Amino acid sequence: MTDESSPVIWWVRRDLRLTDNPVxxxxxxxxxxxxPVxxxxxVIESHGAAPKWRLGLGIRHLAERLEAIGSRLILRRGTAQTVLDALAAETGAGAVWWTRAYDPPSIERDEGVKSTLTGRGIDAGxxxxHVLFEPWTVETKQGGYYKVFTPYWRAVKDRDVPHPTSARTALRTPQTWPDSDRIEDWNMGAAMDRGAVVVRPWLTLGEEAAQARLTAFADGRIGAYxxxxxxxxxxxxxxxxxxLTYGEISIRACWHAGLRAASRGEAxxxxxxxxxxxxxxxxxLLYHTPHLLTENWRREWDSFPWNEDERVAEVTAWKRGRTGIRFVDAAMRELYVTGRMHNRSRMIAASYLTKHLMSHWRIGSRWFEDTLVDWDPASNALGWQWASGSGPDAAPYFRVxxxxxQLDKFDKDRTYVTRFIAELSDDPPGPARAFFDAIPRSWQMSPDDPYPEKxxxxxxxxxxxxxxxxxxREFPATTHP
Incomplete structure (x- = not known):
């Protein structure tokens, strides 16, 4: 079989869409x-409970989309390098292509795959x-990478971004399809336990739903954003x-929707x-400073006296939404009910953990990695390091x-806290009650429990x-990598 007629394996990752998908x-x-494979x-086996479960749902949906256009999604389990090498040999594929990733574990995996396949004469790359601008294409005037967002924004805001392309409505199929695993057998939602039933109605699943949400936002709410x-x-x-986390909508589609709204004068x-x-x-930042993912971005924070024991009572109270701080507790319960957390709430919850509770940001980062359905390695790491003070931010640690x-300012009528904290109401709303259906039984919490007095x-x-x-605390002179 010649290269011109040999199959192409599309290695599906965080690009679960048929629209505006370069690969x-x-x-x-x-x-x-x-x-499609x-x-x-x-890498995926190491994911936490919520993102692994949500990815599985996205894979199911993509499989249905592919079947609707006469194609199918092949599922295999194992080390990527071994699986793709064997599958290429089995199908006679002359190329294996995928959407680029930028986190260290994915880069290491992808380099191994590419080395193996290209060594056998297969076009792999x-x-x-997944992003608007490749990390190495944005440089300061001195030739380095940006460490502060504002100048980064000035450098990219007027750059041309290609318009999104339309959906593929047909794909040429191979003469014979390789065998596929059954996703049901993988049980990717096992660690969610009973929480999956609670969180599922809150999801925006699939590219059709994502596109509808983008349209509704860009044509309506964006003006007041x-x-x-x-x-x-x-x-x-x-x-x-x-x-965006699972690539069910492209970042380019979002960008151009924003540009169109800006051209209409939407504030x-x-x-x-x-x-x-x-x-x-x-x-x-993750690409240029990979330690952002697991270590303090500002190395001088390595000597800061954070608590790193997740078992202490204060951290347990934080995880369970029982700190007695209503904004924090509502945020942590929203997370368990919806699989997400409002951005303002994330800042408050993260600040309270890392500053008021003096606990390491890695504790919070790991908790989010397990519980967020929209967990993203780069955004999660940067968000926690920004909130804790150890990250790339021009503002000092004194921002507490x-x-x-903050609750008086952003939830003045207590709509948010009432929605998620059952103990504050005689007749709590559904989301507040649902929290107790989602949490582990071992927590032994009930809506009849009194809310913490202090x-x-x-x-x-x-x-x-x-x-x-x-x-x-005496910090070394170094302020950033």
Whole structure:
């Protein structure tokens, strides 16, 4: 079989869409048979409960989309390098293409796959599609990478971004399809236990739902986004983080929707474009400083006296939404009920853990990695390091959010806390009650329990303790990598 007629394997990863998918479009335009393949590999096996479960749902949906256009999705499990090498030999594939990733575990995996396949004469390689701008294409005037977002934003905001391409409605199929695993046998949602039933109705699953959500936001709510995005009690955001995480919508589609809104004079459009660029900035930093994922970005924070024991009572209370701080507790319960957490709430919850409770950001990062359906390695790491003070931020550590005054400012009528904290109401709403259906039974929590009378750490006392620790600690001169 010649290269011109041999199949192309589309290695499906976080690009679960038929619309504006550069890898899929290249494969289809080659005129060769296309074999879509998803591998439950070593990187995905390491994922936490919620993202692994949500990815499995996305894979099922993509399989249905492919079947609707006369194709199919092949499922295999094992080390990516071994599985793809064997599958290429089995199918006679002359090419294996995939959407590029930027986190260290994925890069290591992909380099191994590429080395093995190219060594056998197979065209193997990655293409862009997950971010707006490849991390190595954005440089300072001195030639280095950006360490602060504002100048990064100025460098990219006027760059040309290709318009999204339309959906593929047909793919050439191979003469014989290889065997496939059954996704039911993988049981990717096992670790979710009973929480899956609670979280499932809150999901935006599949590219059709993502596109509908983008249209509704860009044609309606985006004008008020600048202010509304900070109010957790209302639907003021796009709600597309989940869809972007799994590539059920392309970042280019979101960017151009924002540009169109800006051209109409929508006040919140530029703020939303900045948030999309912030996502790219997270990958920019992760690529250039891979230790962002697991270590303090500012190395001088290695000596800061954070608690690193997840078993202490204060951390347990934080995870279970029982700190006695209503904004924090509502946020942590929203996470268990919906699989997501409002961005303002994330900042408050993260600040309280790392500053008032003086606990390491890695504790929170790992918790989110297990519980967020929209978990993204770059955004999660950057968000936690920004909140803790150890990350790339021009503001000093002294920024300690007061969760009480923040609640008065952003949830004045207590819509948000009432929605998620059952103990505050005689007749709590559905989401507040659902929290107790989602949590592990071992927590032994009930909506009839009294809400904590006192916080585990008073906001004023916690702030003073954190600032004293900061002032009395001698940091090395280095301020960033």
């Amino acid at each position: 899929l479009h290249r494969a289809a335009d080659s005129g060769r048979p296309v074999i 998803f591998v439950l590999d070593e 990655s293409m862009p599609g 600048g202010r509304a995005r900070d109010l957790p009690g209302i639907e003021g955001t796009s709600g597309l983080s989940e869809s 919140g459009a530029e703020t939303w474009l900045q948030e999309l660029a912030w996502r790219d900035f997270a990958y920019h 959010f007061n969760p009480v005054t 916080p585990v750490v008073d906001p004023k006392e916690g702030r003073e303790r954190a600032l004293n620790a900061y002032k009395n």
